[in-house]
Amino acid sequence: MDDKDFINGDNANPTVFNNPKDSDIILEFGCHQVYAHRAILRMCLNSQFPVATSAVFNIVHDSPEDLMPIYAMLKHVYGMPSGIHPKNTRFYHAENEHELMYSIRVYMLSDIYDVPSARNAAISAVKNLLDECTGSDTLGEEDHRAVAECVMKLCGPGAPQLADSKLRNTLFSWLSDNFHFVTRNPEFKAKIENGSLLDTELTAKLLFALSAQIASPPRKKRRVQTVYLRSEHP
Structure with a gap:
């Protein structure tokens, strides 16, 4: 296989994803497996991915809901950007799971295995979904519950220690800016x-942020004085 067919820019050509031809390592998670390539994994992962000697590598995950996000992370590495490529969109999330939580899982797995570009893609997806939530007048109870669960998952007392806290900061900033919005919902109020x-x-x-908002007086509008000039005729 020529290099131009194997590598496409910074990512692998999508046609080699899960292709046993020229694969030199198998990634396993649950009952799933993906034929992979050490060269691609070394190029796209910043972590010390132990692929040098292992013929099979087990991707550790916490729940069955992580299986599709693992695929999303791996497809992203193989040139199918998460949330953008038609074979790696948010519509591939597990049944009965909200799109927000799916994106959170993609981020958390990409944090564990240190895939910066996949983390950034997940952050963009979360921001877009949050914008949809705050911009909708017909937001359902399921959406409110999902947003509250996602904020709690990364910002609550039981949140995991992440190497990259960008998404945690993103969720908190959204909460601070939209506190008036969330307090109208029973899910948020209860939590x-x-x-x-x-x-x-x-x-x-x-x-502190809310106190600063209360203490800051509203800015006064500057009064614009209009001056009319009388034209003089000779």
Whole structure:
């Protein structure tokens, strides 16, 4: 296989994804397996991915819901950008799982295996979905619940320690900017009241931000004085 067919820019050509031809390592997760290539994994993953000597590598995951996000991360590595490529869109998420949580899972797995470009793609997807939520007048109860669960997952007391906290910061910034919006929803109100939405650090930051908003007086509009000039005729 020629290099131009194997490597396309910074990512592998999608045609070699899960192709046993020229594969020199198998990635396993659950009952799934993907034929992969050490050269591509070394090029696209920043972590010390132990692919040099292992014939099979097991991708550790926490739940069955992680299987599709693992595919999303691997497809992204193979030149199918997550959330953009037709074979790697958010519509491939598991049944009965909200698109937001799917994107959160893609991010968390990409954080564990240190795939920066996949993390950035997941952040973009989350931002777009949050914009859709706040811009909709017909947001359903399921959507409210999903947003609250996602904020709690990365910002709550039980949130995992991430190597890259960009998405955590993104969710908190959205919450701070839209606090008036979320407090109208029972899902958010319940989590705020029982202390499960934010950890101690972010709770303090939120209180400080809200206090600053209350203390800041509204800006006065500058009064524009119109001057009329009388034309003089000779």
